[in-house]
Amino acid sequence: MTPDTNQYLRSIHKALQTVILPELTDKPFAREQASMVLSSLSLLIEIQQFEPCYLRQEYKDICALLKHWAFGYCHGGSCDSWEDISGIRCEDLEFDEIQDIKATMPRLKAGLRALMDSAMPQAESVLHKMLHAYICRQLEREKSLLRKTGFIPEGETLADIGKTLAHQGAFPLLPRHSEPTPHHQPESFQ
Amino acid sequence: MNINDKRYFSDQAIAAIRAKYPVERTVDEALTWKLQRRRGCDYRLTDMDELSVRLSRFIADQVTEPFHITALTRLPGGGSKEMFRFTLHRQAATGDSAENLILRMNPGESIAETHRLREFQVMKAMKGVVPVPDTYWVDADGAVLGNSAMVCGFVTGIAKPSKPQGKSGSVSGIGAGFPKEQREPLLAQFIAHLVAIQNFRWQIADLSAFDVPRAGTVEAASLSLNQWSRVWEEDCFEEHPVITLAAQWLTNHLPIANDICLVHNDYRNGNFLYNEDTAEITAILDWELARLGDYHEDLAWILFQGFASPDENGTPLVCGLAPRDEFIKRYEEQSGRSVDEKKLHYYTVLNLYKLAILGSATNARAAADRQTHLDVMMNLSTGLGYSALCELYQILNAEEASQ
Numbered sequence: 001m002t003p004d005t006n007q008y009l010r011s012i013h014k015a016l017q018t019v020i021l022p023e024l025t026d027k028p029f030a031r032e033q034a035s036m037v038l039s040s041l042s043l044l045i046e047i048q049q050f051e052p053c054y055l056r057q058e059y060k061d062i063c064a065l066l067k068h069w070a071f072g073y074c075h076g077g078s079c080d081s082w083e084d085i086s087g088i089r090c091e092d093l094e095f096d097e098i099q100d101i102k103a104t105m106p107r108l109k110a111g112l113r114a115l116m117d118s119a120m121p122q123a124e125s126v127l128h129k130m131l132h133a134y135i136c137r138q139l140e141r142e143k144s145l146l147r148k149t150g151f152i153p154e155g156e157t158l159a160d161i162g163k164t165l166a167h168q169g170a171f172p173l174l175p176r177h178s179e180p181t182p183h184h185q186p187e188s189f190q
Numbered sequence: 191m192n193i194n195d196k197r198y199f200s201d202q203a204i205a206a207i208r209a210k211y212p213v214e215r216t217v218d219e220a221l222t223w224k225l226q227r228r229r230g231c232d233y234r235l236t237d238m239d240e241l242s243v244r245l246s247r248f249i250a251d252q253v254t255e256p257f258h259i260t261a262l263t264r265l266p267g268g269g270s271k272e273m274f275r276f277t278l279h280r281q282a283a284t285g286d287s288a289e290n291l292i293l294r295m296n297p298g299e300s301i302a303e304t305h306r307l308r309e310f311q312v313m314k315a316m317k318g319v320v321p322v323p324d325t326y327w328v329d330a331d332g333a334v335l336g337n338s339a340m341v342c343g344f345v346t347g348i349a350k351p352s353k354p355q356g357k358s359g360s361v362s363g364i365g366a367g368f369p370k371e372q373r374e375p376l377l378a379q380f381i382a383h384l385v386a387i388q389n390f391r392w393q394i395a396d397l398s399a400f401d402v403p404r405a406g407t408v409e410a411a412s413l414s415l416n417q418w419s420r421v422w423e424e425d426c427f428e429e430h431p432v433i434t435l436a437a438q439w440l441t442n443h444l445p446i447a448n449d450i451c452l453v454h455n456d457y458r459n460g461n462f463l464y465n466e467d468t469a470e471i472t473a474i475l476d477w478e479l480a481r482l483g484d485y486h487e488d489l490a491w492i493l494f495q496g497f498a499s500p501d502e503n504g505t506p507l508v509c510g511l512a513p514r515d516e517f518i519k520r521y522e523e524q525s526g527r528s529v530d531e532k533k534l535h536y537y538t539v540l541n542l543y544k545l546a547i548l549g550s551a552t553n554a555r556a557a558a559d560r561q562t563h564l565d566v567m568m569n570l571s572t573g574l575g576y577s578a579l580c581e582l583y584q585i586l587n588a589e590e591a592s593q
Contacts, residue, residue, distance in 0.1 A: 029266040031266070032267070033564075040569065110429050112431060113431070123590065123593075131431070132587065138431070139583060142580075149570050149571070149572070149573025151549075151571060151573030151574040151577050152573050152576065
């Protein structure tokens with residue numbers, strides 16, 4: 001077993017903190033940069049192992065939202081207009097490989113923006129509530145991911161990204177107040 | 191072009207984005223330069239020998255007497271531009287002189303893409319109005335210095351107390367607090383200088399780089415909104431639903447500005463220097479985002495919770511100086527202006543929109559495209575943008591719930 005990525009990062013962090021940084025007392029710019037490298041390493045040590053899991057959770061959430069959104073259109077027989085507005089194809093919501101997910105996410109998010117700009121759901125509708133639940137979950141993940149940057153208020157007291165992803169994985173994004181029934185379960189909008 | 195790859199905007203793409211978002215002339219110029227420069231090579235940290243040669247050539251174009259420069263040194267602490275200090279020795283007929291000067295230069299890209307001519311003109315106009323560094327010369331398009339840059343005087347003072355107050359203030363003085371005994375004198379000057387900026391008769395100053403929004407219209411707000419929406423489109427990695435919600439809300443609630451004032455646009459703790467012994471403010475800094483607009487834009491920025499620092503009892507103090515209500519009361523008394531809560535709310539949302547965009551998109555883009563000398567800081571400070579996104583969403587959500 002070779003050292004894993006986390007071990008490498010911890011070792012670099014230690015060398016920088018205990019050996020290199022103390023040597024930079026008379027080089028203020030280099031010292032400032034080294035301190036930021038140190039902070040970045042602390043962040044990486046916490047988050048790097050969760051990168052694939054983070055992407056998958058993002059993908060699961062946006063697919064759940066978009067499928068539910070599409071269902072409203074397709075149920076009314078206008079799947080084509082949903083695709084025209086969002087620019088999203090059915091197969092974009094069915095990927096499993098992490099590379100495919102990574103490549104598709106920006107397009108899905110652009111599609112979501114197009115839908116929000118052109119077809120914002122009515123306030124208090126199930127879809128509207130689901131959109132806001134989606135946003136809250138996204139912000140929750142982002143705060144957990146960046147809690148060690150020093151810019152997130154009370155960052156040290158927030159759940160780390162591992163815990164947040166575990167929680168979101170256990171409680172998937174669903175339409176609030178109206179659980180999908182088998183009749184209109186939006187597993188696919190094909 | 192891949193949606194995530196924004197390094198190589200075609201000429202057509204640049205023309206389309208310029209047409210989509212009408213902004214001030216020089217704002218457009220700075221943002222367009224950014225996109226054109228981004229297509230070129232990676233930015234590299236300025237070589238000090240090369241800079242020394244370029245700087246000498248630049249100064250030779252500005253002065254008539256023999257001169258030489260010494261002690262050219264890079265300064266730490268900048269959150270955006272490359273900053274250098276040097277001494278200019280002149281041999282005039284009236285005698286020799288030595289001046290300590292600052293060179294403030296654009297890297298390839300930074301947290302806020304701005305025009306040095308705007309900064310130069312507004313600082314020059316502010317001389318005698320509020321304490322500012324002396325302005326010397328500007329190389330707006332970077333023809334001689336290699337990058338857009340300006341030279342100004344060195345001012346003594348500190349941006350945050352030598353003994354840290356609380357946890358904040360480590361980056362760009364954001365959230366810096368002040369010792370109890372220094373708060374009152376600093377607050378009095380902080381408000382007095384703000385009022386002086388707002389009362390400044392910009393109509394008679396040389397601010398040719400600035401466009402003037404029409405009073406009695408929504409132009410002041412829409413120009414700013416367009417600017418930041420354009421920056422988002424140029425810099426974001428991917429769309430964010432909070433930015434979408436905010437852009438919709440801001441477009442639907444544009445306020446009328448009746449009184450067009452000079453707006454500093456980054457007036458806060460960390461952006462003024464003061465003498466720690468006398469508590470006298472020695473310079474107001476960072477004028478690069480200054481514009482003509484609505485005074486509520488500055489007020490909302492000052493009142494932003496992210497710049498606050500708690501007092502000994504944990505009460506948040508606006509810019510580390512005073513509780514919110516006290517600050518507003520004293521501002522209204524001194525300025526004679528009333529605070530319109532609706533406009534203040536609009537600019538609070540707009541300012542968070544800016545902060546979210548420059549924090550989450552521009553920072554990360556500069557590092558991704560290798561166009562900065564502060565890559566590590568640019569990545570790390572994306573936290574600022576995501577913090578602003580959370581606050582922005584809370585406000586928008588509360589607004590929607592109340593309707």
